[in-house]
Amino acid sequence: MFKLVAHSYFYAMTRRSICLVPALALTLTMFNCSTNTSNSKKEEEVAATPEEETLIPEKEMTKEYITTFQIAQPERITIESFQKMSDQYDSTIVPKGTEVIDGPTIIRIMELVKALPDKGEIMKKLGDVPLLEVRLTYKDKVLYFDYYSESIKTPDTSFYTNPPVQEKELFDLLNSLLVQMN
Numbered sequence: 001m002f003k004l005v006a007h008s009y010f011y012a013m014t015r016r017s018i019c020l021v022p023a024l025a026l027t028l029t030m031f032n033c034s035t036n037t038s039n040s041k042k043e044e045e046v047a048a049t050p051e052e053e054t055l056i057p058e059k060e061m062t063k064e065y066i067t068t069f070q071i072a073q074p075e076r077i078t079i080e081s082f083q084k085m086s087d088q089y090d091s092t093i094v095p096k097g098t099e100v101i102d103g104p105t106i107i108r109i110m111e112l113v114k115a116l117p118d119k120g121e122i123m124k125k126l127g128d129v130p131l132l133e134v135r136l137t138y139k140d141k142v143l144y145f146d147y148y149s150e151s152i153k154t155p156d157t158s159f160y161t162n163p164p165v166q167e168k169e170l171f172d173l174l175n176s177l178l179v180q181m182n
Contacts, residue, residue: 063135063142066155069116071143074136076101077109079174085131085148096178105177112170113145120158124151134174147171 081096082088100106132147146153152167153159160167 061137061140061142063144065157066136066143066145068118068155069113070118071110071113071136072138073106073110074138074143076137077106078135078137079177080133080135081175081178082131082133084128085126086128088131088133098177098179100177109170109173112166112173115166116152116154116164116170117160118154119156120154121161122159123157124148124159132171132174147174 077100079098079100080088083095087095100109126148129149133144134146135142135144145155148159150168150171151159151163152170
């Protein structure tokens, strides 16, 4: 018996997340008869599976806002800067962006992220302000956080009344890594 397992997926998209949803699992079974004996069947099972070490492309992973600044070190960090936050949804070309894969740079970014408190003290009503999106890519998921007009939105979706020094240091470091994209 030969068994082939194939998976098909479709994408469910919302304003701030992309989800990979299994749509179909197909199993195909075939029998192989042996010629050595009259009524015996040899059965063999082979499953088609993806390689274990293969990274899932970022666009196919679930993208979620961070729930805490105390997170593990990602494999890569993607930074995108928009002149105004509405540009992110208008299919506008990203004016500045970069992907960080350098180990020491990722470690420094994560040191600054982990030094930030998870809760801010105030809520802000934002207009169409500049946006800096930071995506942390792991093997199976993408977490992200945003800066609005140089102020980080905390995991509890608030902002700091008296911002910690690390907020400005992190913003300056992220901004220094950006390159013009055309």
